[in-house]
Amino acid sequence: MxxxxxxxxxxxxxxxxxxxxxxxxxxxxxxxxxxxxxxxxxxxxxxxxxxxxxxxxxxxxxxxxxxxxxxxxxxxxxxxxxxxxxxxxxxxxxxxxxxxxxxxxxxxxxxxxxKNIFPEIPGFAENYPERIFHCMFTFGYEHRGSRHAGLLADGMLASPFHASMVVGDTKKFAERITIYTNGDSDLKERMMSEIKYPGIVYNDRRLLEIQRVGSGLRLEIGGSSPDTVDFLVHQPSTKxxxxxxxxxxxxxxxxxxxxxxxxxxxxxxxxxxxxxxxxxxxxxxxxxxxxxxxxxxxxxxxxxxxxxxxxxxxxxxxxxxxxx
Missing domain, CATH: 3.50.50.60 (FAD/NAD(P)-binding domain)
Known part of the structure; x- marks a missing residue:
């Protein structure tokens, strides 16, 4: 033509x-x-x-x-x-x-x-973005008063500097936060030394699966008992x-x-x-x-x-x- x-x-x-x-x-x-x-x-x-x-x-x-x-x-x-x-x-x-x-x-x-590039964790894509949030400015207000939030330190959030900012965003809406480094023990140590917010819990076990349970998420963790969070924070890579x-x-x-x-x-x-x-x-x-x-x-x-x-x-x- x-x-x-x-x-x-x-x-x-x-x-x-x-x-x-x-x-x-x-x-x-x-x-x-x-x-x-x-x-x-x-x-x-x-x-x-x-x-x-x-x-x-x-x-x-x-x-x-x-x-x-x-x-x-x-x-x-x-x-x-x-x-x-x-x-x-x-x-x-x-x-x-x-x-x-x-x-x-x-x-x-x-x-x-x-295109979003999701972590290769079963259940991640199915729960994004209804319970896995990329931005707390967008999703946090509706979930204020949550008891437990998780942050998946992978991709962009594997940077302690970046993760620290997002932790600050998330703390306004959840009583406690667990940072999951998904099998990376060295990253856990860097996060612990650079993120200064008190009361943060760290978990360096690998996430095996994410399941929707009621209004929250159940995280199956290798070698450990599962965790339950109200929501998970993660910023996928894009292409x-x-x-x-x-x-x-x-x-x-x-x-x-x-x-x-x-x-x-x-x-x-x-x-x-x-x-x-x-x-x-x-x-x-x-x-x-x-x-x-x-x-x-x-x-x-x-x-x-x-x-x-x-x-x-x-x-x-x-x-x-x-x-x-």
Whole structure:
């Protein structure tokens, strides 16, 4: 399929970041194409928190409202297909979708979600995020007054510095906390020496299984009796499943997020910006909205600078012609 229209911006990913960027861009009169595979990372039906004006409502409903608003502008087009490949062309970028459709844009915004990488513990995926919480700002308030909480020190939370902050968050909602290092006795010793909160219990036995029991969790532990906690805290690692990252030559940071330069989140590849979960360690809707809006502003100004450069070049060419 031959590409025809040249959009000002192609956005890969129609989540909250992509919608926020499109909102910013259309108000600068830019044409936008949003390619979205309609497979968001957040598929669970839980109430949204820490989002002013949308407290207790569904995240997917917010995306639907945003899409309806953007569709009415006449400047934003939605295509529900997965982006499969990308290449640079003279006037921007060309994207091929899963149905071999070709789409051309002057600038490109990558705003895809990321895949959660769960610990290989039976029962973990089944209880995330209803009883295994990644963020106490999001989930803690509804569980205030809990008796016992656990923290799984794996992945990002295997850092004592990071774990200490999350322990501080969690202590506001639970009387006692056990840190599980899941078979890593050396990590237990580092945690004990660096986490200064009193009253923390440590367990370096391997977690064999997580089971839902009533309103809490039963943790089967190797070589020990099981523990029961009201909830478990863990922040899974994440991974970008997008071939465009390699095709465009985008670089990733130590967390596996696309490297970018704030405040407009431009990548090291000219003309390519990033926003949302793939661009920041803070994978929450408010940050997605913020990064999307800022990336949109950066793209709009980049487009304006390109136009000005072309106008000045054209004017210079006319002057040179007259002199000849």
């Amino acid at each position: 031959a590409a025809k229209k040249l959009y000002d911006v192609i956005i890969i990913g129609g989540g909250h970041a992509g919608m926020s960027a499109a909102l910013t861009l259309y108000r600068q009169l830019h044409t936008v194409l949003i390619l979205d595979d309609n497979k968001p990372r957040n598929t669970w039906l839980l109430q949204t928190h820490v989002l002013s004006g949308w407290e207790g409502r569904q995240a997917e409903d917010l995306r639907a409202v945003s899409r309806e608003e953007l569709a009415r502008t006449g400047l934003v087009t939605f295509i529900e297909r997965e982006a499969r490949s990308a290449q640079r062309i003279d006037d921007g970028f060309e994207i091929e979708d899963e149905q071999e459709g070709l789409w051309r844009g002057r600038k490109l915004l990558i705003s895809v979600g990321k 970008i499943n997008l071939p465009l990252v390699d095709q465009l030559g985008l670089k990733l940071d130590e967390r596996g997020d696309i490297k970018n330069i704030p405040p407009f989140f431009q990548t090291e590849v000219p003309g390519v910006f990033s926003a949302g979960d793939c661009a920041t360690p803070f994978k929450i809707i408010p940050m997605a909205l913020f990064t999307g809006a800022n990336a949109g502003a950066g793209i709009a100004r980049s487009l304006a600078a390109d136009t000005l450069t072309k106008e000045l070049q054209s004017l210079s060419h006319e002057q040179d012609t007259k002199m000849v």
